Amino acid sequence: MFGPLAEPLRTQRLVLEPLTVHHADEMAEVLDDPRLHTHLGGEPLSLPELRARYARLAEGPAPFHQEGWLNWIVRRTRDGRPVGTVQATVTPAETWIAWVVGMPYQGFGFATEAAQALVDWLHAHNVRTIVAAVHPANAPSESVARKLGMRPTERTSGDETVWQLPFE
Numbered sequence: 001m002f003g004p005l006a007e008p009l010r011t012q013r014l015v016l017e018p019l020t021v022h023h024a025d026e027m028a029e030v031l032d033d034p035r036l037h038t039h040l041g042g043e044p045l046s047l048p049e050l051r052a053r054y055a056r057l058a059e060g061p062a063p064f065h066q067e068g069w070l071n072w073i074v075r076r077t078r079d080g081r082p083v084g085t086v087q088a089t090v091t092p093a094e095t096w097i098a099w100v101v102g103m104p105y106q107g108f109g110f111a112t113e114a115a116q117a118l119v120d121w122l123h124a125h126n127v128r129t130i131v132a133a134v135h136p137a138n139a140p141s142e143s144v145a146r147k148l149g150m151r152p153t154e155r156t157s158g159d160e161t162v163w164q165l166p167f168e
Contacts (some may be wrong), residue, residue: 003068003090004125011117013078014110016086019071020058024050026082027073030102039135040100057087067091074101074114083110086118094129095122099144106140112147119148119165133160 006018017023024047032044045053060069068090075082084101097118101111119130132150134141136159145152145163155162 003095003127004070004122005068006070006072009072009117009121010077011113013076014083014114014117015075015077015080016072016114016117017075019054019073019085021051021055023073023082024054027054027085030082030084030105031100033103036100036103039138039141072114072118074110076110084114086114088118088122088127090122090127094131095127097122097130097132099141111140111144115144115148130165132163133157134163135160 008018009016028045028047028050031050034043037043057069057071061067070088070090072086073082074084074086082102083105084099086099087097089096097115099111099115099118101114122130130150131153132141132145134145134152136142142163148165150163150165153162153164
């Protein structure tokens with residue numbers, strides 16, 4: 001494993017728990033809306049597919065890879081309900097972050113709050129070059145990136161624009 005290990009994080013309204021296979025059972029419903037996949041690609045995974053995906057994410061990359069996979073489930077503190085996920089792929093050159101919040105929970109600032117907690121945690125672990133790939137038609141994710149202080153670059157990843165936090 002390259003880089004830091006995921007640990008629980010807290011914000012004013014959220015708890016970020018390191019992702020495990022058992023989270024698939026409750027996240028399947030959060031991620032089940034086809035509208036959520038408009039800019040993510042694909043379609044909602046079945047419960048067995050989501051369990052398999054989470055098992056692979058929890059296992060991490062092959063030991064010889066120079067990267068670390070960090071994944072969290074995002075819950076509201078007031079009722080423990082899962083609302084989404086955040087993730088980081090840490091490499092020697094840069095760290096890619098992403099956020100996903102289920103459709104019923106969008107528009108409440110959960111993605112920004114969770115992603116900011118992730119960025120702050122990464123900075124505390126000496127990660128400095130942070131980027132995210134955002135589809136240009138995904139205005140809510142562009143808004144999250146802007147609120148994090150990220151700026152679009154000339155780089156692309158597939159059909160997405162690469163956004164980057166300015167160097168400190």
